[in-house]
Amino acid sequence: MRLSLFSLVMAAAILTGCSKKPAAVAPTPVTEPQPAAPATPGSSQPTATADRAACEMAITTAVAEIGRAVNFDTDKYEVRAEDTPTLDSKVEVLRTHGAIRIRITGHADERYTDEYNLILGTRRAEAVKDYFRQKGIAASLIETASLGETAPLDPAHSEEAWAKNRRAEFSVIAGRETLAAQIAGCR
């Protein structure tokens, strides 16, 4: 009962892509590598709780890493150097949990013309996808989409808002069950 509820909560978190930082647990972009696989339930009782907590934390972190957006410069679609650590964390998650498929959705700020911004969004999503492919992630695991300027994070007409809106967002579109099973495997 408790198990499946937890999985449900995690699945929900994965679905929303965790673009907002989850409450207490989310770290700033991690530089140390993630554990290669969740720890299988140990037989030694005294450390079972600690192992499980570490295991669940690892997966929560992985999900948060997937969901974190990256931003772009005005009128540009190239991946910025400062975003590569974030993208590298995502690469690690994708390598670790090989059954996940993700969608990268590119967005633009409101300033350029409406319909052409759909293309800018596509270019941004494709640029991030190219980065992942260069790191060895199979193209079949990654979908791209564009919402142009139709879904701003911040509707204000300011440089600050525009900078937030120029982004690529990430969501898991398949393989959620695998993650849930891996969380269940933490028990």
Place this chain on the structure above:
Amino acid sequence: MRRATVAGLLLTALAVTSLAAQDTTRAVLRLVYDNPKLRPALMVLPAPGLDSVRAIVERDLDYSDRFEVIPIPVGTPAPSAPLNFAPYRAMNVALLVELRRGGAGVVVRLHDVASGTLRQEATVGVETAGVAAGRLGIHALADELVRWATGLPGIAATRILFISDNRVWRTDSDGYGPTPVTPAGRTAYSPAWSPDGRRFGFTEFLEGKWQVVLQTLATGTRIVFPTTATTVNITPAFSPDGRRIAFSRVVDRSYSLHQASVADLCCVERLTAGRFAENLSPTYSPDGRRIAFVTDRAGSPQIYAMSADGTDQELLVPYDYGVSGASFAPDWSPDGNTIVFHRGAGGSFQVMVFDLATERVRQVTSEGRNEDASWGPDGRHLVFVSNRTGRGQLHVIDLETSRVRMIRTPATALLPAWSRRLGGTP
């Protein structure tokens, strides 16, 4: 000073000097009508019991931009029968519109003031309560009046589709009754009228893909255009005979133009080739033989044209390389002679009109940011989006007189599309 005064003096002078006023007056009136700067002064007489019809007709005639519409002075009595023209001659009015209840509906009369004659009359069966369904009929009545007076029908019986809150909305072209026609909770874009006015196409974002949807206005019935649910499709446009639809579709990561059969709901064919250029925003010429579109194959997005089978692709609207801004959203005029589009200028966007014969580009807006223009069916009015009032709102401009009016919508409006004449049926 009213423009009408000049016309009025001209007419009065001629009426006095020529006894056989009829033919001369008609010739002079035609001269006046052909010069947009000299518009005949027109009055819509009081119409007891038909006040809302009268108000709609008067506004439609004003919005046609072909007349100097004079509001009725306070205290003007209902017209007598027969009409007394003298006071109107004194006011330099050229045309009088009379509306009366009668017979099977409304009796409409157009009078020549100078000659004191009835030019034309008709009885029109319109819903006189002015409710939404009846308004198109009243607009059609006004369009007929314009045709009687000028030889060309008006454009009041038309509607405009646009995007607001990520939904497709519809409004009458006088701004009455903006209404969403697609559901909330989805993202819709780029509405395009089917030429028969009964359906429209648009793109809808679903599960990461933009698909082309055809929707019937009267029933709300939708069809997702087959094979457009599996990839990204944007900027649809119907051919003038309504049988084909052109749109941009992602193939191998680039946007290329395609064309499909609306009649058979199939048969998507690719029109533009090449992997590293983007092509979008097609618009057909009125004879259906050519398509103008946007492509960035030479660097910045500019307006090209091709035959409707994809051959003979060439630059259409000239630009100064490295100087001119990028060009977007072309719309081919109803008479085939011009293309309206918008171009980057002075850090913003402005609406431009390109003349195919002279190959000259004319800037027609300057205040604020202006884009996404769509032709009215008279080929002289444009609806476009401007932020000159602070937020993106629909504006209509008459290219002959430069008069601009705003269409008020509840929220920011984008991507308008003006229908053809819809006649009197909703």
